[in-house]
């Protein structure tokens with residue numbers, strides 16, 4: 199049984215670096231943190247504790263507490279995100295004290311970063327990087343306590359942030375395993391975090407979600423949120439390659455039963471970019487954009503089904519194809 203401490207960098211009035219709609223201090227605490235805790239709770243042979251999240255260990259150490267007061271841990275892992283003026287700077291790395299060589303856990307953490315965001319160039323090939331100018335690192339080195347500072351990736355890189363957000367559950371699981379050396383059972387959610395409530399993070403996840411191809415149909419959901427109040431807006435695009443369908447219908451589907459809650463025919467919106475990307479004829483209009491009244495359905499959790507069909511009623515008469523997006527759902531609020 200080993201106890202390990204996880205520290206989220208910055209905080210206590212210091213947001214850290216910002217980029218792509220996120221702040222370092224809140225990304226680690228609010229996006230990564232809950233996932234890390236959920237996986238840490240599944241550990242059987244080891245334990246991970248979390249340093250007081252309302253505090254910035256750096257400021258605490260400077261004041262004589264912080265790293266000086268940590269006792270009883272086999273390792274301390276502090277999470278940050280990097281930032282650069284160039285948005286093309288990318289990759290994560292594990293910073294260790296220049297006085298030591300990386301241990302197996304440092305290397306395992308670097309492997310996780312390599313898998314999900316790639317390695318920062320100067321840290322290749324191991325993904326570790328030695329420094330002697332970091333306060334917490336030096337205090338822990340002096341005290342003989344194993345410490346590392348993990349730069350998860352660049353907050354200034356949309357690619358890094360997107361890769362982290364998209365895989366956050368898998369990243370968290372792999373980090374807990376790497377920190378402790380203990381394998382966890384159970385599979386991580388992949389693709390995206392399902393957010394039950396409307397929020398800017400939810401919007402971002404939808405906006406950046408990948409297009410899906412099922413049975414010759416390809417669809418991309420770009421917007422799914424309450425807009426205006428009392429309605430859910432669904433927007434994106436869908437096509438079936440060379441096959442043409444006369445109508446595009448959007449359905450809100452009940453997450454619990456997979457039954458239809460409501461449907462609406464979309465107008466066809468020109469998307470020359472989609473036509474070009476998929477080699478579609480230029481008179482195709484693959485865009486959809488609908489607004490569905492939700493006021494009668496408060497409390498239901500719903501996801502979006504996109505249907506291409508020749509049936510003017512939106513059923514499947516004359517041929518139809520569907521793509522469902524059950525991984526992105528919203529709870530219908532009372533309006």
Ligand SMILES: [Zn+2]
Nearest residue numbers: 207214278279
């Ligand atoms: Zn930082």
